[in-house]
Amino acid sequence: MSVRHFDIVVIGSGPGGEGAAMKAAKSGKRVCVVEQRPLVGGACTHTATIPSKALRHAIQRLVDVQMDHPELRVELGQKWKFKDMMRSASTVVSRQVQLRTTFYERNRVELVVGRARFLDAHTLEVDEPRGASEQLSAKAFVLATGSRPYHPPDLDFQHPRVFDSDTIFNLRETPMTMIIYGAGVIGCEYASMFRQLGVKVDLVNTRERLLSFLDDEISDALSYHLREQGVLIRHQEQMERVETRDDGVVLHLKSGKRLRADVFLWANGRTGNTQDIGLEALGIQLDSRGNIQVNDAYQTVVPHIYAVGDVVGIPSLASASYDQGRFAATHIVEGRLEHKLVKDIPSGIYTSPEISSLGRTEQELTRQGVPYEVGHAFFKSLARAQITGRTVGMLKLLFHRDTREILGIHCFGDNASEIIHIGQAIMSQDGPGNSIDYFINTTFNYPTMAEAYRVAALNGLNRLFEH
Structure with a gap:
């Protein structure tokens, strides 16, 4: 067999x-990219x-229409099924695939569809979907195989009422009731989505609080609003077994x-997608969840083999x-290291x-003995939020008192993932450029959500002066 x-x-x-x-x-x-999927x-x-x-x-669009036109709520709820909303998502996926495919074509990156396995440290064998195989060699490799939902061995994922992310x-029809086991990011996101569809959701958390890596105030706000929406959160619970039936499931805790x-x-x-790639024969060890250990340059123990992403x-x-890629x-x-970025x-x-x-977070700063102060901007007080009706939430700035x-930016509310980047740009500056004063001395468009930074900065500085 020839080797390319x-x-x-x-x-x-x-x-x-990518x-x-x-x-x-x-x-x-x-460059050659090997992808197991056809797209x-x-x-x-x-x-x-x-x-x-x-x-x-x-x-969210369905919920917004129902809020604006309550007389259509029942009719819309009956007409729009889960599969209809997934059709909208599939359109976005297709557009993304088309866009990303052009990136490889324009940059003359060869795509090979199939499953790869190392024959030795410099050679891959790729088994293609129709049964053929070919060998590829390279001076360097990048493993970006991603991850998949972890499956405990005693849970029947083939059952039509048992799902992972x-x-x-x-899912074809919107269920009446749902149990979500695991209250990490994925569990919380799906609990929020399905509750908005009117599904009664039990969110089972194996820990003491939701998303404990967050600032406590933000975690508490999330818990409050999920409960206000009707999600029943059960903390510090562990699964014993799942009983599957034709008409539903029973979770025994x-x-x-x-x-x-x-x-x-x-x-x-x-769990990392590392099975049957031939890594063990190369001396590349995996942890209990199939993840690969790398150094600051994303090198494995085999220096010319790198690993990035979820794996x-x-x-x-x-x-x-x-x-990371x-x-x-x-x-x-x-030969240059950019890990610090x-x-x-x-x-x-x-x-x-x-x-x-x-x-x-506040917890981290307190443990580290850093003298900090807090500035808040509650969305309910912002003109733009009042205009749009998206008044739930806040922006929270943590800054050094001296x-x-x-030191930290925490946002809970509509478009929080966009709003954060304004503060990120200032926080990334070296020296005096990273200062709460930037938000005081900068003119923001009015009314905007960006104005929350000025409000939060003034709120925090007022606390300084109060002391």
Whole structure:
């Protein structure tokens, strides 16, 4: 069998793989991308970020129309089924695939569809869908194989009423009741979405509070608003077993509780797509969830084999994955390390309302003994929020009492994932450029949501002067 030679072979065409391939190709390298799916984009485009956010938007549009026209609420609820809203999401997926495919074509990156496995440290064998196989060799490899929902062995995912965050898109009809096991980002997002559709949701959390990595005030706000919407949150519970029936499921908890619902959604963790790639024979070890350990340059223990994106674990964000791919390719091509550029990565959580955070939380600053102050802007007081009717939420700024350096930005409310980037631009400045005073001395359009920064900054500085 002949072997085709490349400078760099990337396995996976999600954000991490795309970032690596585009950077390498634009640097003049001969690049090949191996993708298991027949279409590019990875899980981000096909089963995770894009379809879930498009679904959320479709649900939000339906809810908005029902709020504006309450006389149509029953009629709309009967007409619009879950599958209809998924059709809208599928349109977005198709557009994304078409766009991303042109990136590879324009940059002369070769795409090979099939499943890759290392034969040795410099050679891959790719099994193609129709049974053929070919071998590819390269000076360097980037593993961007992503992740998938973790499946506990004793849960029957073949049952038509048991779903994970990939298969939930196959749901045909909107259920009356749902149990979501796992209250991480994915669990909270789906709890919010399905509750907006009128589904009675039990959200089972294995921990003490929702999304404990968030600032406590933001986590508390999320809990309050999910409960206000009608989500029943059960903290510190552990699954004993799931009983599947023809007409529903029963979740047996170790606390002795039994919950019944029409469908069960497992949302408790993900695992890296590293099985059967031949990594163990190369000495590349995996953790219990199939994730690959890498250094600051995203190198594995085999220096010319890199790994990026969800397959390396935290932060498991599409935005960070793309950057990691670019940084890995930069290190391959130029020998230069750009890891420091991703020190502060904003989180975006697409509940309703949204959450976005950047930098340190109050808990972290308190533990570290940093003298900080807090500035709040509550959306209910902003003219733009009053005009749009999106008055739930707040912007919270944490800054150093002495230097006035911005230490953390936390936002809960409509378009939080957009609003955060205004503060991110200032927080990324070195020295005096990173100061709460920027928001005091800058003129914001009125009325806008951006004005929240000026309101929060004034609120925080007033607290300084009060002391």
